[in-house]
Amino acid sequence: MTLRPRKLAAVLIGVILCACMIIAWMSMHESKQDAMREGKALAECQRLASLIKAARQQPTRAQAREMKTPQFASLIESIAQQVGISRDQLLRISHQPARRLQGTVYEQVSTHIALDGVSLPRVLNFLRGLSGKNTSLSIASVSLDAPREQTTTERWQTEVTVTHLIYAPPTNASSGQRMQP
DSSP states (O other): HHHHHHHHHHHHHHHHHHHHHHHHEEEEEHHHHHHHHHHHHHHHHHHHHHHHHHHSSSOOOBSHHHHHOOHHHHHHHHHHHHHOOOOGEEEEEOOOOEOOOOTTSSEEEEEEEEEEEOOOOHHHHHHHHHTTTTEEEEEEEEEEESSSOOOOSOOOHHHHHHEEEEEEEOOTTTTOBOOOO
């Protein structure tokens, strides 16, 4: 009879140990599955992050060809007129030659615009119009000079540099044909 309680205790301990091992194995298996899912999620996040990084390095807006100077000047004059800037306040629109953005198939064209005697709200509306949704322009720099004399109306001297991008893959010098990126 003394063996029976010992056998019962041994069996009971064995069952408890087996149950503990099964629970531990299930917990470990579940943790392994979680780790695998998290590893896949991490890989997907890293893939998306690299796509975002590559997209950020690409220009957001580009034209297929360069705008001709009269067409470009007309666009700027139109925007100025829409915000109440007269032609005599629009002193200068000067195009700079396109320059290749290093390591890309894009060229950047800069244009300098000089305004004289324009109120600050009109300058801001002009800038908003230049960089609006209907243009491919980006504002690169703005320089404001305050009015020199004490007057009741504020008239500012303004220098603005806008840029726009052109899709222009490098050409093969010998054939004049565009090379594929």
